[in-house]
Amino acid sequence: MRGLDPGRVAEVIVTYETGDGGRKGKRGSGYLITDRTVLTAAHVVADAATIQLRFRADQEGAWSADGVVVFKAPHIDIAVVSLMDTPDLPPVPTVTFGRLVDADGELPCSMMGFPRFKLREDAPGSGSGSRFRDAHHEQGTISPWSNTRQKTLSIRVDAPAPDPDPEVSPWEAMSGAAVWSEGHLIGIVIEHHASEGLGRLTASRVDRWHEALSEAEAAQLALFTGFPARREGLREVRVPAGRAEQREEAIRALLSAERTDSDVQPYRFLDADAPALERVYVHQRVVEHTEAAAPEPVPAEDILDRHRHVLIEGEAGAGKSTFTQRVARRGAETPGAREHAVRIPAVDLTHGAPLPVLLRDSVQRRLGGHLGTELPRDLFESGGDGDWLLLVDGLDEIVDTAARRRVISIVAANASGPYRWVVTTRFLPPHELAPLRDAGLASYALAPFDESQLRELARRWLDGNPERAEAFLREVERSGLRQLVRTPLVAAITLSIFRRDPDAGLPTGRPGLYQECVRYLLSGRPGEEERRAGLLRAVAQAGGSRRLAEWLYGARIKLLTALAHNTLTADTPLLEEALRWIAQQADEATDFLHGWREVVTGLLS
The missing domain is CATH 1.10.150 (DNA polymerase; domain 1)
Structure with a gap:
C-alpha cells in the first residue's frame, strides 16, 4: 500500500486570458497519477491559456513540465492534464482508487498541496526577494455520512489563520490536491466553504464518479489515469474499527452514567434515604405561551414530539431540573434510540471554547465517576443530524447578564444546526429571551401541581401507602400549606419533612416552611x-x-x-x-x- 508520495505532488501554475488582451495567473495543486498525467480539479485549469506543472521545487530532483488538459468533468470538478516534454523519469507505481464503506465514525486521511497560507517571502538562500508557496501536508478526518446530498467528502482539518484579505480563503490553491486514506486515492479537494469555518474542506468523492460519468467518460478517465472502468474495481476503505467502537462505547458509557445520575434527587433532602427520582416522579404539565386567554395544560414530555426546540420557564422549584432528568433517563432507557439526551448546566456554556468541547467537558465533569471511560473530545462533533438532544438547565443561574446573553446567542446561533435544544430557566424579562423564540424555540411554562398530581406524589413518596398519603394531605391542610405545596420542590421538601417524622407535624404556615425551603435552596442545589x-x-x-x-x-x-x-x-x-x-x-x-x-x-x- 503505497499511498501519498510527496515527490508526485504537483504545483499547478495556470495563466488565462482576461478578455482585454492581457493575462492573469492562478494556482492549484495536483498529483502525478501516471508518468504522463496529473489529476487535478477542473476549475483550477478552466480556460487555461498555459499550464505549468512543478514538482519538488527547490529540492534535489526538482523538475517541471508544461501541460494540456486532455479530460475534464466540471460537474464533479476533476480534470486530467497531460505532460509535455517530461524529463527521463522512472515509471511511477500505479495508484489505487478507493470507495468508502459507510459507517458511523471518522476516517483518517491525508493530502498535500500548495495553499495560500503557505505563501512565503524569499526562496531559501536565494536572497532574491521572490515569493514562493511551500508544500503543505495535512492530516484530516472524514465523516462518511456528511455531504450526502452534494455527494462530496467533508474533511475536518486544522484551521489556518484567516487571510488578511477577508475576500480570500487561506486554502486557496489547495484545490486539486489528492485525498488519501489507507493507501488509496479517495477524493480530490475542490472547495472551501467559508460558512463551514476554516477547519473544513470539501473534496470530489471518487466513489461517486461512476454514477456521475457516462460510460464513455469513465472509459476516457480510465485510459488517462488507471481509474477502474467499473465501480467494483474500487478498493474498500473502512472507518477504523477502533474509532467507531470507541464512539459506541463512549455513548454507551455516557447513557449508562446519565441513567444512574438521573435517578438522584436534584436537591439533597433531610433524610439521607430519600427515594430515587424515578420512583417518585409525577408527570408534569406545561402551558404554552400563546395569545389564547386560558391555554390548556398539556403533558410536558409531549411537547418534545411537537417541536424541535423548546424553551421551558418556571418559578423556583417548579420542576425544571427534574423534568430534564426525566427526559435524560427516558432517552437512556430507550433501546436503539437514534437520539441521545444529555443534561448540560447552562453555566458550563459560558467558558471560552468551541461548542463541541464545552459539551464534552460539561458531561465529563458532571457525570465524573459514573463514567466508565474517558469521553472522546470530538464526541459531540461526530454524530449526524439529530443525534444529540441537549437539555440546557438553569439559564437564570448564570448571574452575569453578559455571560447569560452569550449563552442565549450560542443556542440561537446553533438552532439550525445538528443539535436539538431544550432550555430551562426561571422567568426572565421577555426581551432577554426573545432571541431564543426568534430562533424557533417553542415557549412553554411549567404548570403547578393540581390536586390529583399532589395526591399521586404523596403516594409515591410514602411507599405507595394511601393511608399515609391521606394523612399527609390532612396535615398540609391543617398547617395552611395547601397552595404552597402545588410547587413540586416545596411539595417534595414538605414530604421529606413528613416522611422523616410523621408525628412531628409540618411547619405552620408560610414562614415556617419558608425557612426550610431557604435552607434547601442555598445548600442543597448541585453546582x-x-x-x-x-x-x-x-x-x-x-x-x-x-x-x-x-x-x-x-x-x-x-x-x-x-x-x-x-x-x-x-x-x-x-x-x-x-x-x-x-x-x-x-x-x-x-x-x-x-x-x-x-x-x-x-x-x-
Whole structure:
C-alpha cells in the first residue's frame, strides 16, 4: 500500500486570458497519477491559456513540465492534464482508487498541496526577494455520512489563520490536491466553504464518479489515469474499527452514567434515604405561551414530539431540573434510540471554547465517576443530524447578564444546526429571551401541581401507602400549606419533612416552611460552587471588591429572610427592597457600581 508520495505532488501554475488582451495567473495543486498525467480539479485549469506543472521545487530532483488538459468533468470538478516534454523519469507505481464503506465514525486521511497560507517571502538562500508557496501536508478526518446530498467528502482539518484579505480563503490553491486514506486515492479537494469555518474542506468523492460519468467518460478517465472502468474495481476503505467502537462505547458509557445520575434527587433532602427520582416522579404539565386567554395544560414530555426546540420557564422549584432528568433517563432507557439526551448546566456554556468541547467537558465533569471511560473530545462533533438532544438547565443561574446573553446567542446561533435544544430557566424579562423564540424555540411554562398530581406524589413518596398519603394531605391542610405545596420542590421538601417524622407535624404556615425551603435552596442545589464563582466574577466586573462579593454571598440567608418579612408587610418591589437592605448592611458603598442592579437580580434568581 503505497499511498501519498510527496515527490508526485504537483504545483499547478495556470495563466488565462482576461478578455482585454492581457493575462492573469492562478494556482492549484495536483498529483502525478501516471508518468504522463496529473489529476487535478477542473476549475483550477478552466480556460487555461498555459499550464505549468512543478514538482519538488527547490529540492534535489526538482523538475517541471508544461501541460494540456486532455479530460475534464466540471460537474464533479476533476480534470486530467497531460505532460509535455517530461524529463527521463522512472515509471511511477500505479495508484489505487478507493470507495468508502459507510459507517458511523471518522476516517483518517491525508493530502498535500500548495495553499495560500503557505505563501512565503524569499526562496531559501536565494536572497532574491521572490515569493514562493511551500508544500503543505495535512492530516484530516472524514465523516462518511456528511455531504450526502452534494455527494462530496467533508474533511475536518486544522484551521489556518484567516487571510488578511477577508475576500480570500487561506486554502486557496489547495484545490486539486489528492485525498488519501489507507493507501488509496479517495477524493480530490475542490472547495472551501467559508460558512463551514476554516477547519473544513470539501473534496470530489471518487466513489461517486461512476454514477456521475457516462460510460464513455469513465472509459476516457480510465485510459488517462488507471481509474477502474467499473465501480467494483474500487478498493474498500473502512472507518477504523477502533474509532467507531470507541464512539459506541463512549455513548454507551455516557447513557449508562446519565441513567444512574438521573435517578438522584436534584436537591439533597433531610433524610439521607430519600427515594430515587424515578420512583417518585409525577408527570408534569406545561402551558404554552400563546395569545389564547386560558391555554390548556398539556403533558410536558409531549411537547418534545411537537417541536424541535423548546424553551421551558418556571418559578423556583417548579420542576425544571427534574423534568430534564426525566427526559435524560427516558432517552437512556430507550433501546436503539437514534437520539441521545444529555443534561448540560447552562453555566458550563459560558467558558471560552468551541461548542463541541464545552459539551464534552460539561458531561465529563458532571457525570465524573459514573463514567466508565474517558469521553472522546470530538464526541459531540461526530454524530449526524439529530443525534444529540441537549437539555440546557438553569439559564437564570448564570448571574452575569453578559455571560447569560452569550449563552442565549450560542443556542440561537446553533438552532439550525445538528443539535436539538431544550432550555430551562426561571422567568426572565421577555426581551432577554426573545432571541431564543426568534430562533424557533417553542415557549412553554411549567404548570403547578393540581390536586390529583399532589395526591399521586404523596403516594409515591410514602411507599405507595394511601393511608399515609391521606394523612399527609390532612396535615398540609391543617398547617395552611395547601397552595404552597402545588410547587413540586416545596411539595417534595414538605414530604421529606413528613416522611422523616410523621408525628412531628409540618411547619405552620408560610414562614415556617419558608425557612426550610431557604435552607434547601442555598445548600442543597448541585453546582453551588459554580454559582459562588459566578457571583464573585459579576461583582468584580461591576467594580466591587472581593471582600464585598464574599460578604454578599454569605449574607444570602439574612437577605432572603428580610425580604420574606418585608414582602408580607410592604408593597415595595422585591429588587428595590434588596438593594436598600444591601446598601444599609454592606461595609462598602454600592451606589456607584456599574450594573449593580443586574448583579443583585442574579443573586435573587
